[in-house]
Amino acid sequence: MRIEALLRQSARSAPDKVAVTAGDTRLSYAELDAQSDRLAASLLKEGVGQGDRVAVLMENIPEAAIAIFAVLKAGAIFCPINPQLKAGGVALILHDARPRAILTQARFIALCREASAGLSLPPLLISKRAPTALPEGVLPFDELVENGGGALPEAGDDGKLAMIIYTSGSTGRPKGVMMSHSAMDAASRSIALYLDHRSSDVVLCPLPLAFTYGLYQLLVCVRTGAHLVLERNFAFPHAVLEKARAENVTGMPLVPTIAAMLLAMKELEPGALPALRYLTNAAAPLPPSHVDGLRKLFPGVLLYCMYGLTECARAAYLDPAELDRKNGSVGKAIPDTEVAVVDEQDHPVPAGTVGELVVRGPHLMRGYWENAEATRQALRPDPLSGRLQLHTGDLFRTDGEGFLYFVGRKDDMLKVRGEKVAPREVEAALCTCPGVVEAVAFGRPDPVQGTILHAAVVASDPSLTERDLLRHCARSLPDFMVPKTIGFHTELPKTASGKIARRLLVESGD
Template identity: 30%
Template sequence: MSVERPWLDQYPAGVPAQIDVDEFPSIVAVLESAIASFRDRPAFANLGKTLTYGEIDTLSAQFAAYLLGELKLKRGDRVAIMLPNCLQYPIATFGVLRAGLTVVNTNPMYTARELRHQLVDSGATVLLVLDNFGDTVEEVLRDTAVTKVITTGLGDMLGAKGVIVNFVLKYIKKMVPEYHIQGAIRFADTLKLGRKHALPTIDVHADDIAFLQYTGGTTGLAKGAMLTHRNLVANMQQAAAWVGTNVVPGQEVIITALPLYHIFALTANGLVFMKFGGLNYMITNPRDMPGFVKELRKVSFTAITGVNTLFNGLLNTPGFNQIDFSKLRLTLGGGMAVQRSVAERWKKVTGCTLIEAYGLTETSPAACINPMDLAEYNGAIGLPIPSTDACIKDEDGNMLPTGEIGELCIRGPQVMKGYWQRPQETAEVMDADGWLHTGDIAKMDEKGFFYIVDRKKDMILVSGFNVYPNEIEDVIAMMPGVLEVAAIGMPDEHSGEVVKLVVVKKDPSLTAEQITAYARENLTGYKRPKAIEFRTELPKTNVGKILRRELRDEQAR
């Protein structure tokens, strides 16, 4: 069955049906083009310090030269980067890519268990970590293939001010724990050592893996999506073509509050706005909403990306409505469903329509985006972007007609190469015709707009982060006092959903407080249960499989 593309008739003026995937052979080529065109323009700003494109060029080249000249890394070796939004992130990331290596984006908030799995699974041999999380690295290091750890403080790239920042974080706010990692080197020292080596010409290929981007696993373990340079360049080209009529090259300032280690900000902010010669104004701790609003007052920004919870948080923070929004032309929401009430309030306060987009880690991430000239929130996830096909399939893999509900499937140059060292799981989501089966239940209207109806899997979406019940259950089930456990999503005003546990006790004295404490030790914050219910038994199928859907249905009644 051929793919009909009614969405093409809905494309805004100037948006092409296809993009040139081959204009840039790699992310490195995009960076070099931006440096050539915008060398003296600001590229990244954080905590009062700004680096130009020329400075990013120099510093990332030094880091690349260190990795190749001092550590003797070879093409395709994996380097894990465990940083929040700070100036070290773009320097290191572009350095790794310029050296022909692969970035393993690592959530700094990982527990030891989660970090151990990702480092072991990826085979990373080098790890760059912020001091604040050094103790977690120290705990797992001996179990991994990591041979060199690079450490850095949040203030290390800020000049004289940085000394004060580091002092306050360590001694006043007590946010930097004591840790000791044998043979670790400071990030600033890697740059000095890199200056001793000339950076060789590295031929980075389109099919080289640029990022191992980990995403929650249905088996309870995170999988590394292999995102090639071609995947990310394609998605950058697609998104750039979509928003291009709304931006002025060399003049854009985008607020980057979502972490750059997350695929949404990595592509939408880091790559798309780099192509346009824009400034990424990085927010290190967006959870500090008063501090975030204070930062927004300092900068005349033209664009912002975020998830529903972030926009909702800003709208409910005193002083946000007094910010100057006169230059704001683009607000892009993704990662989770944008709520109508939030979108409407955003438009009222800022004068800018909150445009909803849809994507997955596996699609680098953008697959559908609403038109930039959308007058108001429409409840759709948008139209398939240039060079992208989307369709609705039934359980037998047959394409369904307009209006029918089934599984949303995506095909395009942004779809991942597969899951790292997991051919079976790759085959389960990518079919012989190149369609990625998203696991989301959706429908398409006659104009080609897509709408998410439900989730095929039991995934819980907390503030844009995927949480898989199997992982939560596996962890909690390890508690001696737990007999059975089921994890389900529970609606939440702030984060869309939160995790709820339904537990059958083995030890009658087991308390919710004990489970909460155990979860705090073994699960990242967004994965921890916010509600715990005890029962004498869980609903099951006749073969003993726990019926999570029945638990969800009970909760909804």
């Protein structure tokens, strides 16, 4: 099924149901469908054609949802861009994707113009109306929505591209992940199934819609006819939680950073969100101590620990009923998906052996935009069945029952004193120390030992010392996995998608 068909379906079955809330704005499914229809017609009149790329650089505002569905209804391909990126990061994406148009907000017009400088075909700039007049040459988003009309193209093949979304670049230059309508349909269907998503659900999303994890909050809600409450970020947690209570939120996605903020709120009492039915975690694994803390803070709420990546949206999840037995695991493959842990020859490894995770299923990316070599490296046939499988670049092990445990990125693995060290395991140990909110471990070159292990933490307890942490690590880790030094930070650097930027700490020398 094509993605825009999900919206048409929900608009037909429940036209007056609230689809999206952001601030004081509420859009029903009928309004979201009609406004994206009109914007799609306006895009076509402005020269956007079948297969053109259209960048969407917006915060979590209702217009972002309208823009995404309008681009798809026009037969084009949307390219979400995180508005937290600086000009250099936006320029990399624009010069790679070469969009026909950019849908944005007035505050980002100068950024878009700077980032698109030098393109052979300058993109159309379409911006949400500002309190002051828009600069010359910028088309008003609101008027295109209000005045658009006319026939839209017939729905195309669901095998065509729907989206090109760029990786965070945490392990190198960002790559454009090409996702077809059918792949996104399969991913959203599988997620809705294992979450038991319902039309009565109200999901609060503080994650950028330009981020895969955030985007699928929108797609799953539209698929099931649920209500999505958009927040621009989690910078003001008290205000976000107050909104969640007011809207009777039943579901909320978390990343480790948000989980750490919630657990650090000493005044937050169990049952603070009485309507909450489930929490999810993706992007980076939650330390087991955070899992325990969230379960105490939200008793009776289902907590789904998941694993996914941009190239397939989601690959595995842990059934909440297994948390007591399998805390620290990301579970097994999502519905209609197969996963395996393999060696360098792509052969499955025994339980307990570390290898690379590969994923097979209908939700895999088509490849990387105009990057054949990277595509060949990531998408390779299974030597046994010949089926195409995604090589994730992530190291996992399984236990005797087939449950998956994340070990770390292949690129992050260190050799310390002749032993292999997964920074993730060191970080998990640090996070079990009372008073540690976040932790990251990394290696630095040393002329004598080759690599020395360091760590950086954010602590809520000002009395905590480096010596305390080193002793804590020594009680639970082998000697070679105990950091040489541990630094204290008020915050850790993050990528635009909210992941801890390990590479920036290595480069900074902190």
